Amino acid sequence: MKLFAHPFSSYCQKVLIALYENGTPFEYVLLAPEQPQAFAELEALWPFRRFPVLHDAGRAVMESSIIIEHLQLHHPGAVRLIPPAPEHALEVRFMDRFFDLYVHTPMQKIVLDCLRPQAERDGRGVADARALLDTAYRWLERVLAGRTWAAGGAFALADCAAAPALFYADWAHRIGSEFAALRAYRARLLERASVARAVDEARPYRAFFPLGAPERD
Numbered sequence: 001m002k003l004f005a006h007p008f009s010s011y012c013q014k015v016l017i018a019l020y021e022n023g024t025p026f027e028y029v030l031l032a033p034e035q036p037q038a039f040a041e042l043e044a045l046w047p048f049r050r051f052p053v054l055h056d057a058g059r060a061v062m063e064s065s066i067i068i069e070h071l072q073l074h075h076p077g078a079v080r081l082i083p084p085a086p087e088h089a090l091e092v093r094f095m096d097r098f099f100d101l102y103v104h105t106p107m108q109k110i111v112l113d114c115l116r117p118q119a120e121r122d123g124r125g126v127a128d129a130r131a132l133l134d135t136a137y138r139w140l141e142r143v144l145a146g147r148t149w150a151a152g153g154a155f156a157l158a159d160c161a162a163a164p165a166l167f168y169a170d171w172a173h174r175i176g177s178e179f180a181a182l183r184a185y186r187a188r189l190l191e192r193a194s195v196a197r198a199v200d201e202a203r204p205y206r207a208f209f210p211l212g213a214p215e216r217d
Ligand SMILES: N[C@@H](CCC(=O)N[C@@H](CS)C(=O)NCC(=O)O)C(=O)O
Pocket: 009, 010, 011, 012, 049, 050, 051, 052, 062, 063, 064, 065
């Protein structure tokens, strides 16, 4: 099984966390500018050149959530990434969508806008993204109160999504001290061995964070 990925990429971290949770063996295909062959292989599998992409038994699996579903289906381990009870699984999948769409997406908008030439920047889009994050933080503060993990008592897919999304969201749009439950959840994620490993592997690339990486985490 091959994973096309880069350690600093937040969506790659989401899948790496799932793999590390269960110690699932895989070959890491590093997508780095000095490895054009890796990008050519990626493009042959997925012309959008978005990553991560998993290549397993002759099949390309795209989209981080689907990759994690695939891992649960074909390479299950001790940590259930999708819980067996359908109602609980639905809540996990909802929270996974929430973190991708209402935290990860606006975070990426803010970060990627910074890479554009000044004249092509989208001030309105960035302001909307910041407003969306404010609403997401408020909503999460209420939902996470009393929960250990995103969808209840067990670490699962939604926490894999939450970890890199909240990690970088806090860098791009600070989670204020009024969001104590959300900050505590982010800190809990960072203490988890799989998340700490993904964060550590990305450390050498922090200088590339377009907004400037803070001196923490
Ligand atoms: N919805 C996709 C998003 C993947 C994504 O946006 N990946 C970024 C890296 S974090 C990427 O491929 N960026 C390169 C590009 O957009 O060309 C998923 O869940 O896997």
